[in-house]
Amino acid sequence: MISAGAGQTALLGAWADHPSGALALNGSTVRWTGGRVPGLVAYRRCRRHVVQFGGPFAAEGDKGALLDEFLDRVVAGGPRPSRLTAAQVRAADVPLYESRGFTVNQLGTSYSIDLSAFTLRGKHLAKVRQNVSRARRDGVTVLETDSRAADQSELDAVDAVWLRAKGRHVKELSFLIGERGGPGAALRRTFVARRHGRTVGYVTYSPAWGARPGWLYDLTRRTPEAPVGTIELVNLTALELFRAEGTAWLHLGLTPFAGLDDRHEPASASRSLTRALRLVAEHGRALYPARTQEAFKLKWAPRVREPEYVAFQGGVRPSAVWNLLRLTNSV
Incomplete structure (x- = not known):
């Protein structure tokens, strides 16, 4: 881990090809750097789960090495063995997680x-x-x-x-x-x-x-x-x-639960989670006002609409979904 300050900002400025990358600097988020390749991983820990934000921030050819080291040293080698959930993963990084056995579903859309x-x-x-x-x-x-x-x-x-x-x-x-x-x-x-x-x-x-x-x-x-x-x-x-x-x-x-579409679902997607997320999108106004947020953003005629994803290590487990919701204050 590196201390808050110019070092973190420099790493993100160099490697965070993510429209929401600056959220990795949130005060309650932990920022970790590996020893093998330069880069940064932002995450929070919740019980036996680690929730990562935005994917591995590194050069394209180094992302796999940084993610593997993070899985080995922080997720599996932390205070107690955990499982990783990665939120707001961009489409370009979906194959990276799928190649390591993650189940990946569309979470929403960014504009x-x-x-x-x-x-x-x-x-x-x-x-x-x-x-x-x-x-x-x-x-x-x-x-x-x-x-x-x-x-x-x-x-x-x-x-x-x-x-x-x-x-x-x-x-x-x-x-x-x-x-x-x-x-x-x-x-x-x-x-x-x-x-x-x-x-x-x-x-x-x-x-x-x-x-x-x-x-x-x-x-x-x-x-x-x-x-x-x-x-x-x-x-x-x-x-x-x-x-x-x-x-x-x-x-x-990102607007979670917005713009969900079969065309954006990866091959590894959980069908049951897909159904659940679409139910939230349709009827879950009390959980999150996705339709209101999406309508505001669409008013500005955004040129780019990009799906973002959530990836679950070892498949979608109720405890992983629950801890993701707890960390995001959705429950």
Whole structure:
């Protein structure tokens, strides 16, 4: 393992070809580096299970060696022998896990905007235009915040109101989204929405490395007083600034249980898990609002829609699924 700081960021910047790779810097996530090849593996431990995030972050030819060393030294050779579950695996890494006997199922879909081709014109962006105009008429303004204590205290207040409004039964997929603090705090950019002198919402953006470099639309919060269109106005403001800075991509991240399709299921997929995930997608609004999240992302006419996967060592076991859900706060 390496300590939090520039070393981790350098490794991710070099090898994390993943639109959500910056989530490996979350404070409660462990970052491990092997001795055979350069690279990084991000994971959390839950009882007798290890849950990995995003696959092995290494050069293409070194991924197998890094994963094998991780399986040997951390999963099998840890405090007690464990099994590995890997979440948010990209399609290119699916054969790597299948070749080591993992069962791999589609978990959901991630969405990305090509900023060089983005335009507000056309019917696809009509809802965004409508909502942005409404928020502006209602007096919402957006600015990028800095790290002053006053700004952070206002964001803390938004978080508290957001949690109360959601209710005690609603949870977020904490392992698969970012955070405001932690080792990656200095890398993020935060855009806040204000109305009548009060902060009513914000969105954080984390860096994205790899073949489609840019920013990841990450953590979103709004109060019940935020007018319709507030978050769209925040995201459009950030998007336009990123594009002016020469940024190529804005990634909207993974929506679990969205875009599930037989065409994306690997040969090793568990049919029973496929059925279960599609039931969640269809009827599991209380577990996770997949349809609402997907609808928001589709409004931006993303150029890339990419399936992401979950891989289970030794087949899909109820305990592995349960511990994945526990780590993501889904139960």
